[in-house]
Amino acid sequence: MQWYQTVFELIDMRSFSNLWFWIVLAVLWSTVSHYVLGVPFDMVTRARRIGGQAQTDLEDMVRINVNRRLYIARVSGLWMVALVTGGLTALALLGFVYRVQFAQALFLLFAPVALVGVLSLRAAARIEDQGPQGEALCRFLVRHRLQIQLVGIVAIFVTAMWGMWQNMNVSAFR
Secondary structure, eight states: OHHHHHHHHHSOOSGGGOHHHHHHHHHHHHHHHHEETTEEHHHHHHHHHHOTHHHHHHHHHHHHHHHHHHHHHHHHHHHHHHHHHHHHHHHHIIIIISOOHHHHHHHHHHHHHHHHHHHHHHHHHHHHHHOOOTHHHHHHHHHHHHHHHHHHHHHHHHHHHHHHHHHHHHHHTO
16 A cells, blocks of 8 residues: 555646646647647648648538537537536536546546637528638638637636646645
8 A cells, every 4th residue: 555655646647737638628728729620730730821622622521520519510500509518517616616636637628618609600500601612711710710719828827727726725734
């Protein structure tokens, strides 16, 4: 039992003081901001720069992902909303009412991603309605990526502030 205690003394298992949590946070927001509506952003920059077949590929990828997202939302959207809001509510209650730090960390990871999901669904519906093509589609995707990055910046800032607050509170009581 002593090796178990030594490992947990060596590696702090609280969420906000754990390096792995911050690595997951960075990878999460890097990935979320790179895949705009499921399309890698390098396709957007290549389509703007080269045009032609790259633009056609981008439009096809966007069309496929928009149709896929809207189909899923129309078929099982209500269930998904219920499950996501129920899960986020459970994490928020466990984390901020019962003070479970792991639940706080998960809530601070998943709540902004859920907001990005709503923004992406709204963007998909606008693309279906307006049907932008060419440069207009590229501008739309760049604006949508900027919105996602702004959500990410606020989420990282709030998570960092909350994490520092939790670490200071824990170290003050030791």
